Structures are given as C-alpha cells and as structure tokens.
Amino acid sequence: MTDVVTPPTSPVSRERSKEIKRLSVISAARQVRVLSRAELTELTGLSPATLTPLVRDLIAEGYLIERGPGASRAGRPRAMLEFNPRAELVAAVSLEPARISCEIADSDGGVVAHRTVRLIGDIVDLICTAVPDLAGDGLPALRGVAIAAPGVSSGGAVRLAPSVGLVEGRPIGESVRQRLGVPVVVDNDVNLMAAGEHAAGAGTDVADLLLLHVADGIGAGLVLDGQVRRGSGGAAGEVGFLPLDPADRGHDGIGPFEARWSESAIAEKVVSLAPGRRPESPVRALVGLAAADDLAAAYLDEVLAAWSRLIVSCACVVDPGRVLLSGAAAELDDAAVDRLQALVSAAAPSPTEVRRAVLGDRAVLHGAVSYALSAAAAGLSTLLPAP
C-alpha cells in the first residue's frame, strides 16, 4: 500500500505559505462575492504584486470569474472579480431509515443536484455510485462528503443507528473516503444541524449555540467557539439522558428525560387529550388545543417547564448563550416560545436566548456543506506547531 510514513515536513515550506495565501484570497472572495484586486489587497494584506499571479491562477482554476469593469468615479475602473461558489462542490448524504438522500451543493449551500435512493444493498456502494453520478462532470470539484447518520455516530453505542444497518460509524466514512478520494465526515444528524444553523441559519452571529432537537428522542448539537463539540465519546448533546427528575426512569437506550418529554411521548398525551389518530405534528396540535382546552393548556405548561429545565441545565454546564429549537420544539408558536424564554431566563445563571431554528430540513444540508468545506481546509490545521 501507499502507506508511506509521512516525512515530518517543514512547518513553513513554500507550498504551505502559498496555500495559505490562496485560502486567504478565496475566503475574502467568498465573503465579498464581487470585488476587485484592489479590494483584495486591503482585505488580505497581500501586496498587489503578489496578487497578480495568484489571481491569475485562481481564475484559471475557476475560483474567480472576471467580470467587466466596475464603477469608478475617478481613475482606472477596477476590474471586478466574482467568486464562483461552484468551484468547490460538496456532497451531503443523509441516512434515513429506509433510504438515503444525497445532495450536491456548492460552497454557498446552494443545491446543484439532488436524489433520493432506496436503501438496497451495501450503503458504501450506494453512496459511491450515487455521488459521482450526481456530481457528473463537476466531480473534479468535489471537495468533501459529509454523511449524516441518525443517533450517536461513534462511541456511546447506546443509540447507534441500527435502523440504517450501521454497525459502526467509522468504517463507512473510511471506506467512502478511500473509494472517492476526498475527505469524508460522518456525524450525528443533530450535530450537523447545529453546524448548519451556525453557518447559515439562526446562529451566524454567535460563536456558541446549542440546538435542541426534539423528535422521537431528544438530542442537542453543541457549538462552542465556532466549532461543533462532540465530547470525548461523541456523546455530547445526549440531553435526553439528563436526570432532571428523580422520578423519571429511562429504559434500554431511551433516556429518562426523553422518555417523558419527547415528541412521541407528547403525542401519546395529545391523543389522550383529543382522542383520534396520532396527529402528524403533536406539538403543533397541542399548541392548538391549548387555546381552548384547559387541560391541554396545563399540559403545555408542563412541557414548557420540562423543556425549560432542560435548557437551563445546558446553560449551567456550557452557557451557550443562544438555544435554537428544532424539530418538534420549533413548532411552538411565538407565545409559547416567549414563555419558554421567560422560564429559562428566570433560572439560568447567565443570559440565554431561546429562539426557533430557521433552516428546518435544510439544516443538515448546510451543516454538511460547512463540514465538508472545513474538512477541505483542514490540511491547514496541521500547520502550526502544538503549543
């Protein structure tokens, strides 16, 4: 095999510094979208002389596109450069119980291609054929693949996703990486949602946030200092296991808290309050019922109180500053969110803002894009010597 022992290369080799400059320019262009070389010198600190050949390369590689001359009030007009998000594509694969959904996105998170495949045969095979197929002639631009798996993706075997035939998170990622030759990240779907909201949703303006996702279970994704934190065993955010009431008991893989306050648990109660079929959106249904029915209103209060204690617990441990409600929790109406906020503010040791997540289903995709893009840039992280 090509199992060459990596020779400890110089920390400041020429290629590295070149790569740093490239990324410096690309990152500036990604933010500003359309700019001139003159603006690049201001933003990156690189001299015009350095930029000339660098920009030439980037245009040749498709990262930048030359547009016409821009406006000028005096002097030579600036030749505008437009950032081309399609120069780097990423694949986001979401594993669901009976199918996988696969999307190719540009580096803005814009979906270039999309497909849903039924889960037949080997997952790795499926991914490794679907992704190149979808990417088509854009394949050379593929920079990374992010795979979202339900449940804990590594360690903490409790809630590992058996539904999709995952025995272990790792092998899939590694196999796909070898077959496709690009960085692959496998993670919990909730973590990806948190990353997505941080990158492109309700958390772009903060460095720390906690996304609380209520579904059949309850999980949280944690972003601290701009990075998703998974904890030592990848089980960070398993807030469904919080022991917030001595009376609650979990059972085989279900935590004590989520046993009572997850979407499914709420659904049961809602059915008992308003007999009939299990509603599609139990929380929304409960909010509706609560307007007219005192018992429903009382139960909604209970739910909000329970969730608020969950949020306060997280605030005590990590102080995320902002909590995003996702999944069933995002179905609360404004009044309910306000009450939740009030409950949290009353008990949390530091200001904690509660609001709904905004990306919904697309959060995972955006998270995957952000993962894949940062995985592509991760080569840089080995640049600095360990302190």
Next chain:
Amino acid sequence: MTDVVTPPTSPVSRERSKEIKRLSVISAARQVRVLSRAELTELTGLSPATLTPLVRDLIAEGYLIERGPGASRAGRPRAMLEFNPRAELVAAVSLEPARISCEIADSDGGVVAHRTVRLIGDIVDLICTAVPDLAGDGLPALRGVAIAAPGVSSGGAVRLAPSVGLVEGRPIGESVRQRLGVPVVVDNDVNLMAAGEHAAGAGTDVADLLLLHVADGIGAGLVLDGQVRRGSGGAAGEVGFLPLDPADRGHDGIGPFEARWSESAIAEKVVSLAPGRRPESPVRALVGLAAADDLAAAYLDEVLAAWSRLIVSCACVVDPGRVLLSGAAAELDDAAVDRLQALVSAAAPSPTEVRRAVLGDRAVLHGAVSYALSAAAAGLSTLLPAP
C-alpha cells in the same frame, strides 16, 4: 496614543514564518528536554541549514543551553542542547478574600518565587509592584500574567466576587496588562484548576475533562478539545444552578443544587449528625462518620447520589469522558469514589471516568502557568485566514 489602526498585514509575512519556526523548535525542545540538532531536524522537519542560525539565536536568548557532547556509537557525537524552562517566566496571581498570593513560575510550572500579600489598597497597584519585585532580574523573561479570581470573572454578574473588591473582571486585567506590558488573563479559579489538571495533573492524557469543584458553592471547569471553554457569557460550569430536583430552590446568587449539596450545606448536616464545632473538612468527617453511623452512611449515600446526578448531567451535555473531583469532593475515600463511579456509569449515556484531581492547591498555579504560556503563543492564532 499609539492607537495605530493595525494595517492588515500579510498572512505570511517573513516575521511570521520566522516566529513559527522558532516556536516549532522551542516546543520540540520543551517536550524532549535534552536533544541534539539532528533530533531537531527530525522533529521539526526543518533542514539542518535552517536550524544552525536559529539554534544559535535561541542559545543567545537563553532558551537553549549547550551541554557537552552526547553518547555516540559511531560518528561525531551530537552536541546536546538542553531546554531551559527559566527562559520564560509567568506570574500566577490568585485573589483570595483577604489577600493575594503571587507566584513566579518557569514554563514547567516550577515555582521560582512566591509571596503572599495582604490585600491593602488598590489591587492593580499591589499586583504591579509585587510581580516585578518577585521576578527581580528575571523580569525581562516574564511572558504573561494569569489572575485567578473567585466566582464568575465576566458576564453573569450573579456570583462576581465582591469579597475581593472586584467590580468587574475586565478592568483589572487590562490595567495590569498596560502597566506590565505582557499578556494578562483573568479567569475563574475553577477554570484555572481545570486547565492545571489538564496541563500537569490528572488530565494530561485526555483532551476533554470536567473538573468538579465543591466548596461553599459548586462549580465546574470544562476542558473540551484541549481548551478551557467558558461559554458565551463566561458562565459555563455554573453547575450549582442545575435544576436537578423540582423541589430544590436557590436564592440570591446561590443555585438550587449547591444550596443543598455544597460543602457548607453538608457541613450543617454533619454538625446535626455529630454535634460539635463545624469540622474543618465536612466531607472527610462525613466519610469517617459513615463507617460507624447508619444515619451518616445513609446521608453519604444521598450526597453521592446527588453528585452522581450532577456528573451525569454534565456527561449528557458535553460528554467529558473524565470527571475530576476537586475541593471537598476530593476528600472522598476510595470506596466512596468507587460508588460514585458506579452510580455515574449506570446512568451516563457514555463511559465517564470519575477520579480525584491530584494537584490540590497547586492546580490554580499550574493552570495559570498554562494560560500564560498559551497567551504568549497566542500571537500565532491570528495567522490563519478564517475558513
């Protein structure tokens, strides 16, 4: 003032790459302690030709000391270089109710000088005279100051330390920085303990840990991915506020959990179990009593159960993998720690190791040293372009 707007300098200026190489060599030398230039080429990847002048500089500056030739089985013996920890000194200042204790340490955490001063007059004045005085002729080597303050050091005004006359954490740090001209870090003492145990105590082998400090209040220090995490408002680790029992109530600045399970709360109960003066170490006393007294044993069980639920809560949110017991919690005997471990393992969603912290009083100092050293190296962190 010299309030020059920092010109956006090139991300790869010459000084920077030079600095990177220097730090690369220093960091290798710090780890290996005694090594030759040949080893340095292997460790850093720098070419011998690059190393020669660099090492010359470092010797001149005192970072490295030339020792005699080392052993050689064939060929020219390697000229050994020894890392000199005293080339960089840091000051660790710990603010206590009525006094400040001030220590000068080398970069190994070895104490070079030590003094305790009564708290008279302005704190900043006190620090800015004591530190240079202690450092003496080593002052040029002073690389940073870390100040440990009880309570929350910024934001979350609830438990800000009024006892030491701190109005706000920030001004002190900034004032000292301006007067002494070196980086200054001000932080919660518990955070510093966590950093200390991570750098030199019971957490050197892991990247994540949580230090649980039980005293008059209960606080935790959180290290994730090798860094102390303070959360958005600096209130991460305020676990005394965890709402783990609906019956518990906190009051003015005291959290509901710590109101019942802190060292002071336990002390009261111990006094009622064994009338007399409040024991010096209530937890140790309780452990002792429990051996003979059934009521005490039962209460000890309660304490362990409560603490275990606290630890489990932290495990659910951040999955630290290892929890270190500090302060009064470190007074548990082995049997009690084992029982605590068992309770935690039964309820935590992922493996969580419970053990005692090992540095005791010296944890803050080691934490301060590690802070100050990384603050000195922090100039590097601005090197990479934001992704």
Next chain:
DNA sequence: CACACTTCCTTCCTACGGCGAACGAATTAT
C-alpha cells in the same frame, strides 16, 4: 597507529517568493 567509515554540524550557494517601486492602462475632471 593509520586509515576508512559514520554521523553531526556548518558553510556555501542557488533558486524562489514577497514586496517596493516604477510603469503602463483606463477612466474622470478641467
């Protein structure tokens, strides 16, 4: 003891990249 051999460190030298400076280009103001 002389000689080869090995390993380590240094010095010399070359190539290359960053950036200052001068220059050409393209437009507005007068």
Next chain:
DNA sequence: ATAATTCGTTCGCCGTAGGAAGGAAGTGTG
C-alpha cells in the same frame, strides 16, 4: 487636450529555504 487619479502589472532587489559539499569529531579495523 491635458492633468489627475486610481488600478493593475512588470521589474528587480532582497531575504530566506534548503540542497550540496565540506569540515569536525568520534568509532571500528588492519
């Protein structure tokens, strides 16, 4: 038209990285 102004490029200097060669200081072998 001409000046003024701003942009972008080319030129060339300088400093640094690192290859190559050579000196230095030992060990093994005839």
